[in-house]
Amino acid sequence: MIIKWKPEFSCYDRTIDEQHKKMIDMINEMYELSLYDDHIDRYDSIVEIFSSLTDYAIYHFGHEEKLFKEHDYDSFNTKVQIHEHKSFINKVATMSLYDLDENQNKTISAMLNFLSQWLEHHILVIDKRFGEFLKEKYEK
Numbered sequence: 001m002i003i004k005w006k007p008e009f010s011c012y013d014r015t016i017d018e019q020h021k022k023m024i025d026m027i028n029e030m031y032e033l034s035l036y037d038d039h040i041d042r043y044d045s046i047v048e049i050f051s052s053l054t055d056y057a058i059y060h061f062g063h064e065e066k067l068f069k070e071h072d073y074d075s076f077n078t079k080v081q082i083h084e085h086k087s088f089i090n091k092v093a094t095m096s097l098y099d100l101d102e103n104q105n106k107t108i109s110a111m112l113n114f115l116s117q118w119l120e121h122h123i124l125v126i127d128k129r130f131g132e133f134l135k136e137k138y139e140k
Contacts, residue, residue: 023056033108041104043101050095053115
């Protein structure tokens with residue numbers, strides 16, 4: 001397991017938390033595939049998980065951005081969130097499947113490192129800010 005759900009990841013919204021858990025599971029599934037040392041080419045399986053994770057991230061970001069509008073989240077933090085989401089999608093889009101095919105271990109290691117670090121930072125810093133906003137709003 002490369003990344004594990006921790007209670008401090010909670011953003012006080014059950015749907016967002018469940019979506020984050022699903023993304024963590026997908027990253028961990030890709031990590032598990034990378035651990036096999038049996039010289040079997042796992043390119044197709046890795047690409048399938050990576051593509052599913054990318055599609056799911058886009059779905060998740062859309063869900064969050066809809067919530068920003070519904071709850072009148074302030075424009076500065078909304079812009080920061082949207083910028084983070086676009087940066088993630090751009091970074092993921094530039095990850096080379098050719099490199100993955102040529103050197104699976106090195107490329108998947110770089111992918112997993114980026115995905116796990118980005119997600120953990122995004123949840124704990126960026127999404128948590130929105131979670132605190134929602135928590136305050138619900139408590140009023």
